[in-house]
Amino acid sequence: MSKSIMIQGTMSNAGKSLLAAGLCRIFHQDGYKVAPFKSQNMALNSFITEEGLEMGRAQVMQAEAAGIRPHVYMNPILLKPTNDMGSQVIVNGEVLGNMSARDYFTYKKKLIPDIKKAYETLASEYDIIVLEGAGSPAEINLKADDLVNMGMAKLAKAPVLLAGDIDRGGVFAQLVGTVSLLEPDEQARIKGLIINKFRGDKTILDPGIRMLEERTGIPVVGVIPYMQIDVEDEDSLSERLVGNGAVEAVDIAVIRLPRIANFTDFNILESLSGVSVRYVKSVDELKNPDMILLPGTKNTMRDLLWLRQNGLEAAILKAHQAGTVIFGICGGFQMLGRSLSDPLGVEEGGELRGIGLLPMDTVFAGEKTRTRVSGRTGEMPGPLSGLSGLSVEGYEIHMGVSTFSEERHPMTELIDAVTGERKTDGGAQEEGVYGTYVHGFFDRQEIAHAVVRGLAAKKGLDFDAAPQMDYQEYKETQYDILADTLRRHLDMDVVYRILEEGTDDED
Secondary structure, three states: OEEEEEEEEEOOOOOOOHHHHHHHHHHHOOOOEEEEEOOOOOOOOOOOOOOOOOHHHHHHHHHHOOOOOOOHHHHOOEEEEEOOOOEEEEEOOOEEEEEEHEEEEHHHHHHHHHHHHHHHHHHHOOEEEEEEEEOOOOOOOOEEEEEEEHHHHHHHHHOOEEEEEEHHHOOOHHHHHHHHHHOHHHHHHHEEEEEEOOOOOOHHHHHHHHHHHHHHHHOOEEEEEEOOOOOOOOOOOHHHOOOOOOOOEEEEEEEEOOOOEEEHHHHHHHHOEEEEEHHHHHHHHHHHOOOEEEEEOOOOOHHHHHHHOOOOOHHHHHHHHHHOOOEOOOOOHHHOOOOEOOOOOOOOOOOOOOOOOOOEEEEEEEEEEEEEEEEEEEOOOHHHHHHHEEEEEEEEEEEEEEEEEOOOOOEEEEOOOOOOEEEEOEEEEOOEEEEOOOOOOOHHHHHHHHHHHHHHOOOOOOHHOOOOOHHHHHHHHHHHHHHHHHHHHEEEEHHHHHHHHHHOOOO
């Protein structure tokens, strides 16, 4: 059986996912077979595996860092919030159903066998498992039935590194308070403390570190600097969604929908020199972009109503009339049609008028489309004609079925990797409106470059002068930078000793 180590945090967004990814990369570089694991994830950013199963994107990122392909066993439970009080529950990659928070709290103990099977399967195949917790282990109202923090650490017999976020202030109170709220056996499981996201002179921090170690009896194994690492983020807490940023030569505005999902679709565009990708949630923030992107969403109908009520729908239509390119993916693509119908109450129920820029109607079905696809783009009209005939690969994950009522230019001609079916997807208009169900559409560099070249040419600029970049190679470089940073600031000798010694759990 493998060795294990777990990263827990004092709060959400303390940096657990990135620290776990960094450890995965270090162990991989050191020659170990390593896999990530998070028993329960709550996020709208999900991924479809080669088997057509759905899992959280953070564990996909960590699997990439570990040099392995993602498998649904790395994240057996995924919760995708549908509103403030409930979520779609996905178990082993398949939809179990929608549950209120209270119903899920009562039900979740029934999922422990699924969690154990997933973890034990990985543990039988890998040398090291890097586990990630969720939120805080000190939620005293939830601890009794915990299956993602200390409950999971006990199940895996994993020692714990507890990370606090100094960037948000109060890191000493975070760490001391968290430890003090745990039971003695849980406190004993914490073998090291990490101060994360530090900016400044560490010598000023040293007296506080000594007091922290005295108060808790636990060593501080690392003070990790605030890292500007460009890897995929887990959810809408992502800092890339905050603020507007500067406007570059080619300016792209992504509508920051309240239930935005899979915004990682646009990461490659953000990495291109001379391109700005701004996440906007009001008419004032929209400005005059060269392209407006409507992203995926967990609730297309509700987010379309939000778009309509805050004036952004009218602003998008006005921008379209002025020649701005409009591009929708998944839920954003559905919004661009003429109508949305939900006869089964999958989202909101009833019918809703769409934005009306594509001659298309969408009906929400009871069964989710969940597959990987590959193929080529169609003959593209309008300003993005340079997209024509390029290889494309990605995945579909949606409830709706969209039907065009008029002849259209299909965005893609695809082969479904799960069923083998050949099909066309999406649609494009001469006037500069494009839409597709394919997540990851932009991920191939030739597609990203073709889009930006088209936008640049429209305003008389030459994007070909910009340096070319292989996105996969770029991501590998980022993982190596992450690992190098952790090696400099995390005592890996101590981490390996903790890994080797494990915990005092009896067999």
